[in-house]
Amino acid sequence: MATTAAPTAHPASPQDLQATAAALWTYVHLKVPRFTSEAALKVVEGLQPQPDEDPKLLAKRLRKALSDTGVALKHTAALDAASRILGRSSWHALNREPLTSKLKLTMVVKAPEEEFSSWHELAPRLAEWLEAWHQVKPTKVFEVRFGSDFILVCVPEPKKDSIAGETNMVPALSITPLGGTRDWLTEAPAAFEMVRRRLEETDKAILDGVATLQICGRHGPEVLARLPAIPQSVAPDDTCNSELVLLREDNELVPGDGFEIARGDEMTCWSQLELAVKDEAKGQPPEISLEEAAWCVGKGRYVWQMTTLHPDDYVPGQTHSMLTEAESEKLLRRYRLARRILGGKVMHHHVTKQLKYLSGPDDTYRVDLHRVFHALNDAGHDWDSFCAETGIEQEKVPEVKVGFVMTLAEHLKLKDPNKLFASPPRAKLAKAVDDTLVRALMPRVDFVRYRTPRDPTPDQVEGIRDAIEDFSASIRIQKMQQLGQFVDRDDPLPYLCYAGDGEELRLKLAELGLEMYVGVMPHLVSTEGVIEKLPGVWSFAFGHAIYLDIDRIEEGV
CATH class of the missing domain: 1.10.340 (Endonuclease III; domain 1)
Incomplete structure (x- = not known):
């Protein structure tokens, strides 16, 4: 073709x-x-x-x-x-016209790339490849990962020298668009549903990660065109920034009055649910009944939603989509299939789903030009001489390429290059009236940066310091657990142990008469002495920090 x-x-x-x-x-x-x-x-x-x-x-x-x-x-x-x-x-x-290829299927094994004119044409071939993989290697879980311009289907591979049988998820095949990426996933939900049925309904394997695609695709283009701009609707192209969220809300008359159990894809949420109810279930499979759209286990009532982040400069927009009764029922049926396929227990060690948002550096960032000029002047440079010496083309504007900041930090040997980034103004931040946004950001940031109010009282100074230290420690521990540290594979701690730390921070500040506004900033970390310095490689690793602008609560509010 x-x-x-x-x-x-x-x-x-x-x-x-x-x-x-x-x-x-x-x-x-x-x-x-x-x-x-x-x-x-x-x-x-x-x-x-x-x-x-x-x-x-x-x-x-x-x-x-x-x-x-x-x-x-x-x-x-x-x-x-x-x-x-x-x-x-x-x-x-x-x-009679020849069909135009719109999708490309690429395998990691030595096989030629295949091109397809539609998702309807690609779906049966994708199912054939996964069924063939299952026959050669009895894989029980295929994990689907979505990017803005790619889809990866990953399989578990044993970790080298692992005693506990841990695995890494490695790509088995990829799907990419040929041409434009706008709306390229519009017809993908139906295609992956066909593939899911061929794998799961025949007790072969679980297709993890497709639930968010199905929910993002619940409305067709003609329905989306009629929906209002606020609240922002979601479409299949938003799958790369969407994840399931499982909440325990025992009082159905007070939505939101509960706590988070898990967030991520299906396997992560199912395994976290089993961890959360293990004492109540006493080693037996949890007995789950469906009441409207909620899962009921013993005295607990669990509700499902999908959270979608819409990237912006400092604060992502958020859309929360509650699962319908039909969607919740389908997810319950799939959970029971998963238990059967996996031999009675859902074991899964992924805690944080990788979304496109905050998964890597953006192309440009806003810097504080005043601080950049000072740093250049202290090193005997001006803007033009620095660009000429380093070979970088960069206009003298606040929005600069990420490589410009990294080169500045490297070339000028700055101790704290993060001072070059411009702090977001209050108008660009989101007021934390609850911990919804903080919960979505916590697993995806590495550091905490904050600004305190003017003339705080001694009690406020000490209280802010203690609250931030506790919050920062929670983020560090969560990161280490994601890397396999402090984790007992036989008896792991459930995610809910630290899911409420953002709300704890908010309440501690409220007791001090303070409130916070939330955003995200880039954050560079020196790798000197941590990893070997290689020629042509920067001495800084790129990450993100949650930014907290702390202020007094206005009287009368």
Whole structure:
């Protein structure tokens, strides 16, 4: 199959929409004379068809949109109408054209890359590969990881010299788009559901990580187009920044009055649930009943939601999607399948799911130009001479490339290069009225930076210091546990032991008459003396810090 990169989809101009509407009206009006050109334009504006859209899917959307206006078309007529919208004379003319490759499947084994024109075409081939892998190596879990422009399917491999049988998840295959990445996952939920059924419903293996894709894809493009901008809706492309969250909320009349049990993908949340109820279950499989959308175990009531982070400069936006009763019931059925496939117990040591947000450095960051000029001047440089000496091209603006900051820190041998980063203004931070945002950030940051109010009392100074030290220690311990330290594989501590540390910090500050505003900043750490210095490699590791702007609670608020 010849490869032709699909063009990047862009919103159509009003002139394009009018021309498309005219083509639709010309065809439909012959069959339904009462169909007006104004109605055709309204239908096209609602559809927002893309030049590279699958005509079968467009025909399905078109039939629904026409039905809403009181016009009924048969399937074959809808195909012809969709083909005219896409600029062809008929469905048969469009169907004779060679299909454009839109997706590429790449295996880690020595096998040629394969290209596909649609997710519908790729799904059975993906299932065949995973079934073949399962036959060669009886893998019980396939882990699906989503990026903005890739999907990795990973398998467990034993850790070298491991006594406890620990494993690493290593990539087995990847799926990437050919052409633009906008909306490239729109049809992926149906494809992965087919693959999941072939693996899980036949007791072969669990397909971990697809639940968030299914929830992100619960609304089709035509529904998303009608949803309000606030609260921000989610689509399949948001899967890379979404994770499941399991909460214990015993009082269904007070939503939010509970505590977090787990966050991540299915396997992580299922295993953490078993850890949380192990004393109550007394070594037996937990007996779970479904009441509306909640899982009930003994006296505990557990609810599921999906949290999606929408990246921004300093504070990510958050969207919380509660699982419907059908989604919660499906997740429960999958949990029972997992127990059967895995021999009665869900063992999983992943604690933090890697999201695209905060998974690595951004391209640019905002610096404090005043401090940069001071650092350059102390080293005998100005901006232009430094750029000339290091060969870096960088305009004299606050938004600079991350490599510029790293080179500054390396070249000027700065003891604390983090002072170069501009502190976020209060308007760019989120007020912590609860710990929802802090819980989402805690597993993904490495350090704590904070600003105190002016003229604090001695009690406030001591209280802030103690509260921040406890919070920082919690983050460090959580990081070490993720690396396998302080973990008893036979009796691990559940995630809920430190999930509430952000709320504890907020309440300690409130007792002192203080509140906090939350954001995220980049943070550089010197690797000197930690790892061997290699030529051409920076002496700093890149991470992120949670930033807390602490202030007095305004009287009367």
